[in-house]
Amino acid sequence: MATVNSVTTTNPVETDGRGVPLVEVHDLRKTYQLGETEVHALRGVSVSIHAGDFVAIMGASGSGKSTFMNILGCLDKPTSGRYLLEGVDVSRLTKKELARIRNQKIGFVFQGFNLLGRTTALENTELPMLYSKTNKNDRDRRAREALAQVGLADRADHFPSQLSGGQQQRVAIARALVNQPRILLADEPTGNLDSRTSVEVMEIFQRLNLTGLTIILVTHEPDIAQFAKREIVFRDGQIRRDDVVKVPHMASEVLKTMPTIRD
Amino acid sequence: MDFSSAFVLALRALGRNKMRSSLTMLGLIIGVGAVIAVIGIGDGAATKAQEQLAAMGSNMLFVGSGSVNRYGLHVGSFQTKSLVLADARAIVRECPSVSAAAPGTGIGQQVVYGNENWATQITGTEPQYFEVRNWPFASGTSFSEDDVTQAATVAVLGDTVRKDLFGSRNPVGETIRVGTLPFKVVGVLTPKGTSAGSNQDQDDVIIAPLTTVQKKLLGQEWLRWIMVSAVSRQSSYVAQQQIESLLRDRHKIRAGDPDDFVVRNLADMADAAAEQGTVMTVLLTIVASIALLVGGIGIMNIMLVSVTERTREIGIRMAVGATEEDVRLQFLIEALVLGLIGGTIGILFGVTSSLAVSQGLGWPIRIPAYAIAVSTLFAITIALFFGFYPARRASRLNPIEALRYE
Numbered sequence A: 001m002a003t004v005n006s007v008t009t010t011n012p013v014e015t016d017g018r019g020v021p022l023v024e025v026h027d028l029r030k031t032y033q034l035g036e037t038e039v040h041a042l043r044g045v046s047v048s049i050h051a052g053d054f055v056a057i058m059g060a061s062g063s064g065k066s067t068f069m070n071i072l073g074c075l076d077k078p079t080s081g082r083y084l085l086e087g088v089d090v091s092r093l094t095k096k097e098l099a100r101i102r103n104q105k106i107g108f109v110f111q112g113f114n115l116l117g118r119t120t121a122l123e124n125t126e127l128p129m130l131y132s133k134t135n136k137n138d139r140d141r142r143a144r145e146a147l148a149q150v151g152l153a154d155r156a157d158h159f160p161s162q163l164s165g166g167q168q169q170r171v172a173i174a175r176a177l178v179n180q181p182r183i184l185l186a187d188e189p190t191g192n193l194d195s196r197t198s199v200e201v202m203e204i205f206q207r208l209n210l211t212g213l214t215i216i217l218v219t220h221e222p223d224i225a226q227f228a229k230r231e232i233v234f235r236d237g238q239i240r241r242d243d244v245v246k247v248p249h250m251a252s253e254v255l256k257t258m259p260t261i262r263d
Numbered sequence B: 001m002d003f004s005s006a007f008v009l010a011l012r013a014l015g016r017n018k019m020r021s022s023l024t025m026l027g028l029i030i031g032v033g034a035v036i037a038v039i040g041i042g043d044g045a046a047t048k049a050q051e052q053l054a055a056m057g058s059n060m061l062f063v064g065s066g067s068v069n070r071y072g073l074h075v076g077s078f079q080t081k082s083l084v085l086a087d088a089r090a091i092v093r094e095c096p097s098v099s100a101a102a103p104g105t106g107i108g109q110q111v112v113y114g115n116e117n118w119a120t121q122i123t124g125t126e127p128q129y130f131e132v133r134n135w136p137f138a139s140g141t142s143f144s145e146d147d148v149t150q151a152a153t154v155a156v157l158g159d160t161v162r163k164d165l166f167g168s169r170n171p172v173g174e175t176i177r178v179g180t181l182p183f184k185v186v187g188v189l190t191p192k193g194t195s196a197g198s199n200q201d202q203d204d205v206i207i208a209p210l211t212t213v214q215k216k217l218l219g220q221e222w223l224r225w226i227m228v229s230a231v232s233r234q235s236s237y238v239a240q241q242q243i244e245s246l247l248r249d250r251h252k253i254r255a256g257d258p259d260d261f262v263v264r265n266l267a268d269m270a271d272a273a274a275e276q277g278t279v280m281t282v283l284l285t286i287v288a289s290i291a292l293l294v295g296g297i298g299i300m301n302i303m304l305v306s307v308t309e310r311t312r313e314i315g316i317r318m319a320v321g322a323t324e325e326d327v328r329l330q331f332l333i334e335a336l337v338l339g340l341i342g343g344t345i346g347i348l349f350g351v352t353s354s355l356a357v358s359q360g361l362g363w364p365i366r367i368p369a370y371a372i373a374v375s376t377l378f379a380i381t382i383a384l385f386f387g388f389y390p391a392r393r394a395s396r397l398n399p400i401e402a403l404r405y406e
Helices: A002-008 A065-072 A095-104 A121-130 A136-149 A165-177 A195-210 A251-257 B003-016 B018-055 B085-094 B145-149 B159-166 B210-218 B236-250 B266-309 B311-319 B324-361 B369-395 B399-404
Strands: A023-034 A037-049 A054-058 A080-085 A106-109 A183-187 A214-218 A230-235 A238-244 B060-065 B098-113 B116-125 B137-140 B154-157 B175-178 B181-189 B205-209 B225-230 B261-265
Touching: A023 A065, A037 A065, A037 A080, A037 A238, A054 A065, A054 A195, A065 A183, A065 A214, A095 A106, A095 B311, A095 B324, A106 A165, A121 A136, A121 A165, A136 A165, A165 A183, A165 A195, A183 A195, A195 A214, A195 A251, B003 B018, B003 B324, B018 B266, B018 B324, B018 B369, B060 B236, B085 B098, B085 B225, B085 B236, B098 B159, B098 B210, B098 B236, B116 B159, B116 B210, B145 B210, B154 B159, B159 B181, B159 B205, B175 B205, B181 B205, B205 B210, B225 B236, B236 B261, B236 B266, B261 B266, B266 B311, B266 B324, B266 B369, B311 B324, B311 B399, B324 B369
Parallel strands: A054 A214, A054 A230, A106 A183, A183 A214, B116 B205, B154 B181
Antiparallel strands: A023 A037, A023 A080, A230 A238, B060 B225, B060 B261, B098 B116, B098 B175, B098 B225, B137 B181, B154 B205, B175 B181
């Protein structure tokens, strides 16, 4: 009796992330006005994502997945519905508070890398800390640490134009990590990369996910989605499918089977 | 974002487009330079005019024989013969506000010494002339009352004439020839520079006894002018009225008829000079303001282009956590840096150009501290004013659209 009781009273928050979800959206809707016509980008999306999850969001263009990502990333606000981030209703926050959340809790990785040109890898990595009142020494140290995490410690003083696509994307990942966010949002991060480099990037993501970082990744390549733990498919502004990936591919294993083509 | 990193960021952003940044600053440079030059040259000119007026003699009034009534000293054509020596004596005797009067006349003549010759003006007057005009001697002395009575052929040289005829030698005691007459040099005057009104070289002159010039050079009995000293600066207007009514009386001019003489007093000329100076300053200030305005619009234009060009950068910054204030601050500081650098170069440019002008015209240059403060403030204000709209526009960008911008 006593032993059974002790099991049932276990704090739910600590049960492997299954407590208060990190991200909880409920009946999320987004409508754009395009001239005369109304475009319904999201038509009632409800989903919960727990800390430590690795979600791949799939869907054709126009399916609403980008709008969903923008709202998750606090770059956009829903027309209606609720978005709770760590239990806080984000849709009620001011622009300034949203900027703060983007700075502290969210790291972005984009398809086109979106690094500042004529700015070194180190300075690109420091960028989020410019907006979080971090002093110069800490900025430098933490940016170097983040670059080391993605294996670019020796490229700190290179400009984006001197780096390969994969290296640029790794700088972008370092930038996304530098403020120790709760979620990494990646919008087609492998869209501009060759297949081996893509897997290399996924290897980094899996490694980061193992340390507890929640990753939400938009992709339209089914191969890439297989590296995630969960796959959500969007169609016409709604979630069509939400499955657990039975046996996620291990990027580190896949890399061993791939020929090394060095550019 | 803290101020110092924003500053470094701005410098770097501007450094990436050096050509464009310098062209943007050009308007401000010219504007600020013009403001500095206007104030510097204007102040210098005003000082110079004051000095010149003071040098012309204390409390001086000028009575000219009948001339067309125009502005200034030397415009008259000295047509009438009504102004005579007795008038000068009467002015001293009967006008209580007058302390001294020097009658005079003049003629242009060729002057010869040895191999050198020089065309100059021979002024005939009496010894008190040097006091009335407040004109000290560099060497030698004035001619005497006796020289005037005897129509002696003695002369006092202005500094320009001395230089041209004698170079470094001392002329006192030497004999020069004026026309066909030999004159003994008794004194040399200190240099006085150009006159305030007409920019004539006042030192290009030979001064001789009145009678000598009247009888031996001109063959005329009448005077061309009388230089009068009022007892004090304040009394110069009263003195002017006294002289006018005295001369009208002596010349039997009926009420309503125009004067056959002209009385000018230095206070009038100072006013006229000051007025000219004011008009000039106003005009130049307008030009400078327009330049500053154009400079400001230039800044706005380039900042707008820059905001559009850097839309993606703004999107990235917003995505990683820049607030609207951060973005606005970044662009405002860029405008401010443009203003500061433009203003500084403008000040240097203004100082150099007014130095050049003062060298060219022989004016003293005076750039007061307030001029530099005012124009720096102006540059900064203009930059911030015209930088505000582009900065605001940048801060209002939608981050999603900004990130998508190609």
